Amino acid sequence: MEDAQIGTDGKMRRQPSRGMYVLPSLFTAGNMAAGYYAITQSIQGSMADQSYFDRAALALGIAVLFDGLDGIIARMTNTTSDFGRELDSLADVITFGVAPSLLAYIWGFRMLPSMAHPEARQQIVHIGVFVCFIFLICGASRLARFNISINPQPRNPGRPGKKYFVGMPIPAGAGVISSVVHFQRGSPIDNPWVSVVWLCLLLFTSFLMVSNWRFWSAKEITVGARHPYRLFAVIAVVGASIVLYHQYMLIIIAMAYLVSGVVARLAYSWGRERRHSSAAIR
Template sequence: MATEVQVGADGKVKRQPSRGMFILPSLFTAGNIAAGYYAITQSVQGSVADPAFFDRAALAIGFAILFDGLDGRIARMTNTTSDFGKELDSLADVITFGVAPSLLAYIWGFRMLPLMARPHLREQIVHIGVFVCFVFLICGASRLARFNISINPQPRNPGRPGRKYFVGMPIPAGAGVIASVVHFENGSPIEDPKMAVLWLCLILFTGFLMVSSWRFWSGKEISLGSRHPFQLVAVVGALIALIALYSEYMLLIIALGYLVSGVLARLAYSWSRERRHHTGVPQG
């Protein structure tokens, strides 16, 4: 697996990674798919009597988010980005962050509802739950398709110049919202119809955020090559330790905090624009 050498137009020698190096990012993508498949198998085995299956499904989605973040960074670091890798990553995301969380959200939040005095009401909630979970899936797939065809997309509420933002909530973050709530409950399914309705609203709102044009922090400016790499390593290490000790609380705070950050950014932009309009300040 020798490194290939090419001469650029400027006459400088450029070393190209060996073909074997292109497999490395795809291995993490394969881990992403494996985690999604595992989450699906655990979700269908879950029940009120054994909620640990649901909890394992939620944790598998959490690990898949980690794999998804690593494959892209490794590809850029090793200069092994490819069209094949991008397509494989998108297909993996549909499975792991679309199909797996939508199935988990349905079975955990609606299918496990106990029989009530009004069974017709339960049946209606379950049927609506099927539709809402499908909406989440199609919103996630649409978000991926838009991301793949967009060139330098700009959010409707632009942020600080020079910073990169996601247009709409990324599908891994949307899946993280569902997984974090399930893990917070240690996999115990919803039993109260009122909570099931609240769960419906959260799934719908998360799906809306994915297809919205609101800005979400991308985190692409974070790099170990920054001015203070040791402080960054210390912060990341502390965060990992907190997640390991208090995963139920930390993962929920991170997931819902990210969701709320996009909403607050949109509200802040709308408020500042309206204030400029009333004060007569020209909008840039």
């Protein structure tokens, strides 16, 4: 007789077999493998062969896909477990913390050519090391907060029942880095001023990960939606666009998601000021 458990609706449901619990962990392992591959490619990258950086960026993009699938499969098969959550968090630290921070440093700072003032280049590289570590520690802190949070409240709350993340998820932060690198086809930064811009982008992304700002969560999209055919059509169009125009689509999606949190925060602040002004007039 198979084990059964009582669901949230009070109905008895069959407990999945033990073998089913391995399925989401396989996608988590694929996530970790992609992160490890990205690390090996970043280390081998150079000005002479820039394709290593591009392959590292694409590996991180594939890892984001695996990271989304393991959660979806776990929920669909009712195989969520404490072990799976811990394994997923450890994999995310490696894949979306260590791998992108290493890629960001080597691609954006270490490859800078010799300058008229070698001390200036050395300073940029040293600051780059520190900023990339900031990205790593902010991403790890974001994961730790997510694991211990129970019903976290953002500073700019959404509509009742609307699902959202508090702070930018670490896969999205890694997606910002990988999309920029891939947009450049792996060609490293060779201008110190561009490195400064890259440094600012890394700092801002790090801040968004540990902020209390709202970011949209795709968990509200389900197969049992009201108009599933429209949902499948949108997914098919977006997927085809990414396959055909991945160099442009990936950076558009990554930057749009980054900006969405900023826009939501500004909209909430503006709306709060209007409410306060209206209350003062009354």
